[in-house]
Amino acid sequence: MSDEDVNQLGDQVENVARSRVKNAFRNKLSEMVYQELETFLEENKIPRELVSVDRIVQSITDSQVDINADEIVEIINATGNINYSVVNRHVTEFIRESYDADYIAVKVAQKVNPDILKAKIIQDLVGKLSITSPYKAIGSSYWVSKLNKAESVGVLYEYVKTDDLVGLADRCFPEWKEFINADDK
Known part of the structure; x- marks a missing residue:
């Protein structure tokens, strides 16, 4: 060799x-x-x-x-x-x-990054809420403020996945109706 x-x-x-x-x-x-x-x-x-x-x-x-x-x-x-x-x-x-x-x-x-994921989900939900009656009668800043307090990305994602805006608003933020202007009701 x-x-x-x-x-x-x-x-x-x-x-x-x-x-x-x-x-x-x-x-x-x-x-x-x-x-x-x-x-x-x-x-x-x-x-x-x-x-x-x-x-x-x-x-x-x-x-x-x-x-x-x-x-x-x-x-x-x-x-x-x-x-x-x-x-x-x-x-x-x-x-x-x-x-x-x-x-x-x-x-x-x-x-x-859970914060980035949460921000994207919140952006998606606020976008849907801002074009859907009766939720659009409330400013998006209200929804952003409330959604940022959600306990987890998973909880928010369930509402995005199912498009369950009624469930989101009524179960997570039951007081939301108080913020609708009388003219918008």
Whole structure:
């Protein structure tokens, strides 16, 4: 075997190692990101359908793989063993040592902002209320003020999803009728 053949073989082994590491890292980290995202959505009462779960998990995971894959490859190459069990063991150890739930939670919070989601939903609801009788008789600032006090994005989203303006106004803001001008009644 020539020196060139040995070099090519070494390059192939490194490419296999890099591929195995990236795949194992991506799979294990995406599980962790998915769990943190689910926890975040639950804690913030955000319905899953308001976010692209797969896109968020992939985005966070891909960025971390891009940042850390070379380091893991170096660790595994130093062992000289690239079989799946060795790769998985080193990747698992690396994730355990390098990532904690708080770090991943911060990354998730950077991708999913409950305040922005709530603002979009409020904007949608106010738009509907401002063109629908009898709600349009009340200024939009009243609705914005009341909707901003809603306990969660999920509660507001249920009304958007069902177009239940009657339910929203009557159940959440029963005093709304007091603000209609006598001329508008």
